[in-house]
Amino acid sequence: MINTFRLIYRQNPHQFRQFHKCMIRRAESSSAATTEMATSPPQPAPPPPSRADKVVNPKIDKIANDISALNLVEVAQLSDLLKRRLNLPDAPIMPMGGFAVAPQVEAEEEEEQTKKQVQTSFTVKLTGFDDKQKVALIKEIKSLLPDTNLVQAKKFVESAPTIVKADLAKDEAEKLKDSLTKVGAKIEII
Known part of the structure; x- marks a missing residue:
């Protein structure tokens, strides 16, 4: 229970202080109300709110009354229970000063993750060709593309730079690059 108070206090100290003040006022008003009830006759119910x-x-209305009667620890437990039952993600707590600047640590972690990701699909791109071997390249493209x-193969070659094939494994992309460079193509694997 003490750890829960520490956790809540660390997350938003201002809110914890406001809650503490509210609880003290509530305790004072309830003790004053009980002494007043004992000494005075019952009074009619207060008028309904403006709405x-x-x-x-x-x-x-009953749920709202029950929730408003909870203390801070019970509110935290209710929040955790609702998050689990409704499969809700943890929402970041916004500081009192306004918008929070994203920490540099998160940005560095994302960069490290992108570096660690290994590229599994490759694209073979025709960037240019040798004019002397244009006919051989056109024949090779015709045999490669179903x-x-x-x-169509001539128009394809002349429209360089174009993508020959995409989403290939690394070894397939290398084989395709070798076969096309033998017939005068300038190939780039992306």
Whole structure:
């Protein structure tokens, strides 16, 4: 229980202080009210709030009253229980001063994760070709790309830089690069 107070206090000390002040006032007012009740006759119920025109479901009203009667530890437990049951992520707590600047540590961790990720799919890109071996390159492209005739292969080669194939394994991309460079293509693997 003490650890819960420490955790809540570390997260938002201002809110904890406000809650503490509220609890002290509530205790003082309830003790004053009990002594006043014992000495004075019962009084009629206070008038309804200014928003009396809105009818609230009694079930909702009871839940709101029950929640407002909880102490700080019980509110934290209720919050944890609702997060588990409703599968809600933990929301970051916003500091009182306004928007929080993202810590540098998180940015550095993200950069390290992207560096650690190994590239598994590669793209073979035709960046240029040797004019003397253009015919051989067109024939090679025709054989590599399914449903391509010579005219389409010629237009494909002449429209360089273009992507020959995408989402290939590294060894397939290397084989494709070797076969195309033998016929005068300038290839780049991305």
